[in-house]
Amino acid sequence: MTKTILKLNNLRKVYIMGVKKDAERAQKVIKKTHVKYEKASASGDKQTANNLYEKLEHAQELFAAEKYVDSYKYLTGKNIRPDKKEKGVVVHALNGINLEIKEGEMLAIMGPSGSGKSTLLNMLGLLDEPTTGQIFIRDTNVTSIRKNKLPEIRSKELGFVFQSFNLIPTLTAIENVMLPLKYSRTPMFERRRLATQALQKVGLDDRLHHTPNELSGGQKQRVAIARSIVNNPAIIFGDELTGELDTKMTREVMQLVIDLNKNGQTFVIVTHNPDVAKLCGRTITIIDGKVAKNK
């Protein structure tokens, strides 16, 4: 039990990994352990009492995971409308979108060009703000919090992978991956360690010091994925992330995405490619700014 709990440092993953039962069991364990702890304390058996106290602490920690069970819906969008004026004309890119994204999901957003899928992604990823509607991350309404708090949320909770990789050309692969850590004020030595780990995960530990122009398209996108996962975000948004890759590289990159998703990483991917959408657990189709299909 204790070992299980120790592994669950990231409580969000308690649910994703299907150990909800552990959380329920934890409540029972806490009660029982507490009784035992009181007995041991009363009898003066300090060592047993200390061990039980430690166990109790971990169990209480797991018990706290229950609130994440309640926040099963990680990201919720309610009636999202980004009505913006362009050259004096109000453009309705989205007509009141409602959707929920669950932790551990791999969601594809499809739709014809101009349907508003990238606009939706930008709203959900807090890169742009809706004129009406609300976006919730767990229980927090992020559309109502101050703008200067958004970079911190983007840096710690969200990751982005773009169609054209968007790597900084003067920086090496590891420096590009370290970028989100820099802005989340991670200490320098920790940045290097985490970035190396992230590049290892995407199979590029032999390309740490290569600049983007020394990498292939697939490798560039893998660096971009490493950059998106380095801060261990809750959700990663991919905007046509295979759009500039050939079939072989698309397969490679999507395999990497699937592997990361299997380990509990949530993905929301905007794509034109039905083959990519097929690999996702759920697909939303947007037509004329509305959800036309959700299956």
Next chain:
Amino acid sequence: MLEIIKNMWRRKTRTILTVAGIAIGIFALIVMGSIAEKLNLLVSGGTNYYKDKVIVTAKGNTFSLTPMLLSKKPEIEKVQGVQAVFGETYATLSSDLKAVSFGPPASIVSEQYGASKYESFQTNIARGRKLNENDRGKAVIGSDLVKKLNADVGKNITLHGMKFQVVGVYEKTFTTPDTSVAVPFADGQQIMYKDQPEIIRKSIEPSQIVYGFVVYPDKGTNPDTLATRIEKDVNDVTAIGPKAFSDQVTSSVGIFNSMIYGIAVISLLIGTLSIVNTMTMSISERVREIGVKKAVGAKNRNIMTEYLTEAGVIGFIGGLIGLGLGALLVNVLNSAMQQTGDTIFLLTPRLAIGALIFSIIIGVIAGIYPASHAVRLSIVKSLREE
């Protein structure tokens, strides 16, 4: 910092030209400023010298060499508030007055023995000794004249045809004493006498000739008030107190300073505009990167800091190069001029540090407009930028 250097190096030629613009501005500031610093020190030395005394010379000839008679001394001594009066002589070191000279020309000076008892402006001896009351044919020379006269303690020098033995060398003061030779009063009178036109020589005894008088006021007597009183009570003299000196010299130095700093600032302004241009171009080329940085968590403050630092670094590097080149030129010219004893540059630590800080500030100020433009960019629009 490495990222900033890499960014600057993306467009090498453009960065080098911008740095060169600042370097030229700072170079001008250092060279011009060194002239101003030297002049300011001379003026400050003069102000310090004049602060507690009155200089009396022949009427209407404030800084001229028109001689006076020593017999005027008792008249001045009688003026209320006068503590002591000493005659002094003055002659230029070179017989030919230069058409253009920076500051007072190298000179031969002497004063009646005993003035040092009242004098607050003390010049220390670096080696050798000061002049004694009974000395004749002896001289103490300023530090800048050691090379010019090829003289040092124990060596002989010839001044206006008269031989002198150097008995001491003054400590460097960076002001007038550095280019002065002090001789016994009687010898000073001889030199001054020899310099006069024949018509004056015929009408005056060498032992009577003086350039003017140094008047020390009583304790509690304002030297400016005393100067007015002397001019009123003694005929045919001009008396200069600290205020008169300040009025005549400091104001004209102020104009000179404004002119030379003005020229340097114009050069810097051009450099500043080139930084604005460089940073604006640089940002327009990196709009998408700004979007990416914001998407991965950069705050406006981070972006602003990055671009201001980049602009500041450009200013700093330009400043460092300008300072180096300026210091080199100032040293080369000063070394060359030391042979003539007429150095005109003084690169002070405050000028060097000030110029460097100024270059960084200019860089940062020049970066404000482009950097604030960068932070205003919307993330989505930035990411769409090609």
